[in-house]
Amino acid sequence: METGKNRHIDPSVFSKANFDNLTTDEKIETFVQSYRVPQKKSKAEALELLRSKLDQQSIEKPTRSLRIYWSAAASVALIALLTTVYFYTASSSQIIASKGQHLEYSLPDGSEVTVNADSKLSFSKSGFSEKRSLKLEGEAYFSVMKGNSFVVETKLGTVEVLGTTLNVYARDNELSVSCLTGKVKITANGQTVIIEPGEKAELVDGTLKKITNISTDQMAGWRSGEFHFDNIPLISIFEEIERQFDVKITTKGLENRFYTGGFTNKNLTEALEMVCLPMQLDYEIKNGNKIRIEPKTK
Incomplete structure (x- = not known):
């Protein structure tokens, strides 16, 4: 599969003169950038096309130049990359709120989440209803449907609920969890605290503390x-x-x-x-x- 004759490779991106001086990672990246999915074909069909071409190459005698070797190697790398991207995007999701932005999102189990500015929430769509687990960087408000355990992981601690509304703040070295309804279990730094409506848990100097008599109206006022x-x-x-x-x-x-x-x-x-x-x-x-x-x- 010579690059100069392959209509799925963009010659303006791929250049042998520059290619010979690239590292292995850079060579793979060059092929990724130069590859063009054929018109009227999906990514899955394009992957199958690449696989069939590799199968054809496998039965040919190794009489061609080194260029064919690199073309086949890059095709293998491209298949792996596109397959990884395809399955990743199919099963994973990220909710990213930029500065000056609030985002509302419905999770696969029907739970609702509002993500505060400069915050990121990530989770796996595949089997989410059975294993409800998310990772949070920043701040988010959750209205959780009743069901099995619902877990929010942060770099400072883990928040676990069964069916409730709560607010989680996790930035830098600060962790604060407020409960509006239901019950929430927070685990951080080897300590565990359970809070109920009107209570808040904060990680202060390595110690997880419970604070009571908090106004629920102010716990997640940022949403409005x-x-x-x-x-x-x-x-x-x-x-x-x-x-x-x-x-x-x-x-x-x-x-x-x-x-x-x-x-x-x-x-x-x-x-x-x-x-x-x-x-x-x-x-x-x-x-x-x-x-x-x-x-x-x-």
């Missing part, structure tokens, strides 16, 4: 654009504003300062005012998405 904080580091507040408005904030002199209050994600200026005014801070917006914040000068 409302954010509430109770004695939270100011730096964390501005990190949340960055996520909600897709802006870049630089701060000065805000270490060891804490904030109790809130903001909405409807208007950037109003959000900054709600935080900066009570904290005696000055802010400046440049080019629409760059903000500098520092204490007011006396």
Whole structure:
């Protein structure tokens, strides 16, 4: 299968002059980029076409040049790559919310999830109803259908529910789980805590703690654009504003300062005012998405 004569290889991408100087990985990548799925054929049909060509090559005498060897090797690599991509996309899914974006999604078992800005949720579609397991980076709100165990894995701990509504926050070294209905079991750092409606579990300095008498209205207020904080580091507040408005904030002199209050994600200026005014801070917006914040000068 010579590349110069194969109508499924793009000659503008594949060049022997450059090909000889590439590493093995780069050669495979070159073939992947140059391969064109034949018109009116699906990926599965294209894979079968490549397999049949390899079968034909296997019975030919090895009298051709080294170019044929690399062509066959790259075809094998391409089949493996496309097969992997095909089965991966068929069985796996990722829900990625960019900065300034909230996403709602229905899981295969009927459970509902809302993903906060700058967050990612991944799971396997295959057999999800039997093994309900997801991985979360960031923050998400879950309304879980009753059934077998529903597990949310984070890098700091595991959250397990049977049928409930809950909010999971897992960013950097922070883990916080709030229960709105039902029961939730949290396991982190070798410790386990079970929480019920109006309770929250937080991992603080390696210790998993239960906090009671929390307003359920504020547990996942971010879903409607409302954010509430109770004695939270100011730096964390501005990190949340960055996520909600897709802006870049630089701060000065805000270490060891804490904030109790809130903001909405409807208007950037109003959000900054709600935080900066009570904290005696000055802010400046440049080019629409760059903000500098520092204490007011006396």
